[in-house]
Amino acid sequence: MNILSLNVGKPKTANFNGKEVETGFYKESVSGHTHLAKLNFEGDGQADLKHHGGVDKAVCVYPYEHYSYWEQDLKRELPIAAFGENLTVIGMLEEDVHIGDVFKIGEAVLQISQPRQPCYKIAGRHDVKDLTLRVQNTGYTGFYCRVLEEGMVEPDSTIKRTSVHPEKVSVAFANDIMYHDKNNMDAIKKILSVDALSDSWRTRFVTKLEQLTNNEK
Template identity: 50%
Template structure:
């Protein structure tokens, strides 16, 4: 894999919707843009995040998702999907999680970007598709997509290609990172291997370092949108 054509660039602003009988603010609804866009370390011009704790930031400036996964989800959800269906900024051909690696560097228009971590699915996918199991299914399939940091700001057009400039020498795939994070949580050799990748995002580094120390992290609120207090009240 050397380069692939973009399918779509998608941006959006926070909007309000109802989920679990309460209002939530989300930026998961993104629309394709067909003009030249500025891209800097905070992301694309015209894009914004509602939850800066879990989305956005320097390590997660751009979310990427492979169009190759769309047919699977269309069958799973029983509906057709438009570009940006997973809240991604870049809908791309190829670039599957089994092919790309943490630390890989790409040319994108006149910008230069780098893979930092897999995308972690959250409950807002459930809200968008009225499918409570959606985040878990994304984890189980490994069809997560991934995030980019911006090493060099520039301008990007949807007709540009994502061109590999440098494959990371450790070649630790996004799929490997997903497996260690979500499935083989006691694979301490795998954790050490991921921590050895200097380009790994700070949030995933923090999670893995805590795991090595035996500190348990509750991610259920991210997956369900319900706080610990809310969960206790329904038990």
């Protein structure tokens, strides 16, 4: 596991399908050490703080292995941070990491909190109307991390997994239940047993479980 690129960017105004929106999606690689605080990297920011950012979504991580798939699918070359991620990484695919896993990256300590839930800005950034749905359907979403310990991170910092969550609920598994196998009550209960699950995904799964339980009555 290693970092291919460390990316930050402040919110800016962009034109998505004829509409001006504020977005922190556009990020650029940094070459020097960067401080990671509880809410984000130095120099980074989010525009829509209702749906992005916060303690549970301080760092967005995306596997570089998916870039070749998207370049073929979209028929174009993609720049680094094409998915608005802070860390473009190698060796951390969604099926290989779990919600609650803890990683040491440079001086900082991060914990996976949820899969990255793609929004319309991915589609707007690449001018592909159904790209948000495509990302969901493939499961190539990346994931979010919370910061357990702040510290400096270098673009070439090593990534070391220091602990695996005992429930071993992979990011890929959580994605599958959220978007595909939506009525699997046992799977939802398993995901909810992960204490490290973000508040937003916990709320969604609790609501879904209540609906399924009521339907059985």
